[in-house]
Amino acid sequence: MPAPLRLGIAGLGTVGVGVIRLVQAEADRIALRAGRPVQIVAVSARDRAKDRGVDLSGFEWEDDAVKLAQRDDIDVYVELMGGDAGPAKASTEAALAAGKDVVTANKALLAHHGQALAETAEAAGRVIRFEAAVAGGIPVIKALTEGLAANRIKRVMGVMNGTCNYILTRMEETGQGYNVLFDECARLGYLEADPNLDVGGIDAGHKLSLLAAIAFGTRVDFANVELKGITDITLEDIRHAADMGYRIKLLGVAQMTGRGLEQRMTPCLVPYGSPLGQLEGGTNMVLLEGSAVGQVVLRGAGAGEGPTASAVMADVIDIARGIRLPVFGQPATTLAEAVPARSATPAPYYLRMSLLDKPGALAKIATCLGEAGISIDQMRQLNQPGEPDEKAIVLIVTHKAAPADVAHATAQFRATGVLLGDPVAIRIEEV
Amino acid sequence: MPAPLRLGIAGLGTVGVGVIRLVQAEADRIALRAGRPVQIVAVSARDRAKDRGVDLSGFEWEDDAVKLAQRDDIDVYVELMGGDAGPAKASTEAALAAGKDVVTANKALLAHHGQALAETAEAAGRVIRFEAAVAGGIPVIKALTEGLAANRIKRVMGVMNGTCNYILTRMEETGQGYNVLFDECARLGYLEADPNLDVGGIDAGHKLSLLAAIAFGTRVDFANVELKGITDITLEDIRHAADMGYRIKLLGVAQMTGRGLEQRMTPCLVPYGSPLGQLEGGTNMVLLEGSAVGQVVLRGAGAGEGPTASAVMADVIDIARGIRLPVFGQPATTLAEAVPARSATPAPYYLRMSLLDKPGALAKIATCLGEAGISIDQMRQLNQPGEPDEKAIVLIVTHKAAPADVAHATAQFRATGVLLGDPVAIRIEEV
Secondary structure, three states: OOOOEEEEEEOOOHHHHHHHHHHHHOHHHHHHHHOOOEEEEEEEOOOOOOOOOOOOOOOEEEOOHHHHHHOOOOOEEEEOOOOOOHHHHHHHHHHHHOOOEEEEOOHHHHHHHHHHHHHHHHHOOOOEEOHHHOOOOOOHHHHHHHHOOOOOEEEEEEEOOHHHHHHHHHHHHHOOOHHHHHHHHHHHOOOOOOOHHHHOOHHHHHHHHHHHHHHHOEOOOHHHOEEOOOOOOOHHHHHHHHHOOEEEEEEEEEEEEOOEEEEEEEEEEEEOOOOOOOOOOOEEEEEEEEOOOEEEEEEEEOOOHHHHHHHHHHHHHHHHOOOOOOOOOOOHHHOEOOOEOOOOOOEOEEEEEEEEOOOOHHHHHHHHHHHOOOOEEEEEEEEOOOOOOOEEEEEEEEOOEOHHHHHHHHHHHHHHOOEEEEEEEEEEOOO | OOOOEEEEEEOOOHHHHHHHHHHHHOHHHHHHHHOOOEEEEEEEOOOOOOOOOOOOOOOEEEOOHHHHHHOOOOOEEEEOOOOOOHHHHHHHHHHHHOOOEEEEOOHHHHHHHHHHHHHHHHHOOOOEEOHHHOOOOOOHHHHHHHHOOOOOEEEEEEEOOHHHHHHHHHHHHHOOOHHHHHHHHHHHOOOOOOOHHHHOOHHHHHHHHHHHHHHHOEOOOHHHOEEOOOOOOOHHHHHHHHHOOEEEEEEEEEEEEOOEEEEEEEEEEEEOOOOOOOOOOOEEEEEEEEOOOEEEEEEEEOOOHHHHHHHHHHHHHHHHOOOOOOOOOOOHHHOEOOOEOOOOOOEOEEEEEEEEOOOOHHHHHHHHHHHOOOOEEEEEEEEOOOOOOOEEEEEEEEOOEOHHHHHHHHHHHHHHOOEEEEEEEEEEOOO
């Protein structure tokens, strides 16, 4: 039997414990597929005494992840702590400097430092693998880097944050507001330590920036991902969208256009009956569009102990098998600087606003749109006679419009004197 | 620049021409991702003079695929002729004997001779890759062999023959019968030279047997795939199924049970709104269920020039990158003999029959079911008063029942004296 591949695991939260359980449960199967045994040698976490439901007595313990990463008796450093700086970054750099391969679930680290880490790793002949960093158990990094390697990728899109999708799905199901569902997620442990990483779209934006780098052969450019979270999404908009045949999803889109690279992770309306529209709860879905293959869609659990451990171990098994690829699928030094597109591709927009219910109000709004060059596909006026101030809710679906024109038109709404409160504008992706 | 990886391509039908086009269109991208150029050196096909819409003048020509496979100036033999014997088999064996790696889209060859070819290849230190053989452009072999390598796979299922799915989808859409749509497929070039490979479920059965080998670590066992094609599916059943909330799909299921390995490729009813139920036209979908990852679903084009060429070239790029795995994901000598399950897992069944419309007829049928231990979930009687012989159509959805009990009950229907014609029984998969 060939020598085992020896792992050091830093971070014993849900994912770290999942990896330990999976290595123990499937040791024989993993050895058969990896061509050699995979063995956990040492672990590191903040609190040694904490009961994690797994027996750690067979592993060496390091209080310091950097020390773990440098141990002579490990081949692969498995970084499951998270965070774009601090111990995660220091230990990953230490592992590469010490000649270890790295497997990580850390999208934040790679979104911020992926290029530097990839160049360091490749100069040292080391690999960094990160299947678990994007879309949990779905083998999407592999599909894009290897399965679709012969394609010019046209577009990558998807729902990549299960917590946001859970909140949006449950708002519609239960009729409860955002804040109630946010608190439910906090209780269920679905939120990152900094919840804004989830609900602010940052975590999903990190993931999208990594997919874009592989897809388009460009350096990771998280700074130019247009980010908007779900904190402003109201039950009212979810219901109106449904009435008009749409669902609201936190949707990532990365697309290479003549105007440069578009990357956005924002709430969008998608057709209700489409695969993305039908995506429930914590499930993730990624759509890859290639020049030869057409559209390939992948769906699966976006988080959780088992799915994420499955992705971590797929990377470990690849390393055990001797598979050694550049971090982003081509040498890091050949990745082009991404040129961000100044503006997004035109799209239809959903608009909702409250107007004073008096003659000519709607005409004034329509005029603003017309003057901005935006034509109207659907318009509905919902009167609410019970309200003392006689307001009307107006819903509009536009034909394709440039985002700047939409912003201009909605700014003009204010000058009409018929607008109550702020108008809502949400992009519609015809997936 | 490292030395190019040199290909010899046998078979210049849709897929072969697609590979040539893709290599030409994406040469730079492929070189960047493969770490070296990929070059087509020589080709072989039946008719040299035929106009295929691509320029072959830059390639050496071989009339004989075996000669092509043995050429000193190729590294990888790409077999795109098809067929489970003859030149495809002889040339693949010749390529392995001559020290070449093999990339193939030939599911029939591997379904019949996969074990022997894998053993030959692995003994010689050669690889055989076959992403294009299963589900066209969808990187499902890679997802199963590598992406989910740490999982015990519980079940693999899917729609893997685009032509059958096209026929079934179009029957429902157009209200045309099977024969009309079969002729349409023939005109459109959607059918294999032997159409029974498609509509008889054989082609899809080949694919399922390959997935099962990887999933369960068992030798390919195509002989024990329960096969039933779509030739008996009527418009009537498609419509009744839709009325009851189902769609009919040619569905493959491979599942390891306590009773052995179940493999079947048969028409099934699936819930109308489910992802499989919603699958239209030539699209394929494969569901992989793993112990850690849960369910991963992959969807994409199951055939066609671009998608299949994308899969062929993914394999070629992997070889160029130095990725060398056992053919079925673990050494062929370690694959266990599959023990076929004697009977399929119980499932609900859809039953349709014509009865003499006279008092007590339905009771007699219900009695047959009850005596076979089968309970009824839904029953509908559709009277057709216009018919002279006063017949009634009866539709039944059973609760879960063993296939043998269903066969026994339907055989007993005949003895009731109220049955007209043959009853139809179709399995329902609650996916």
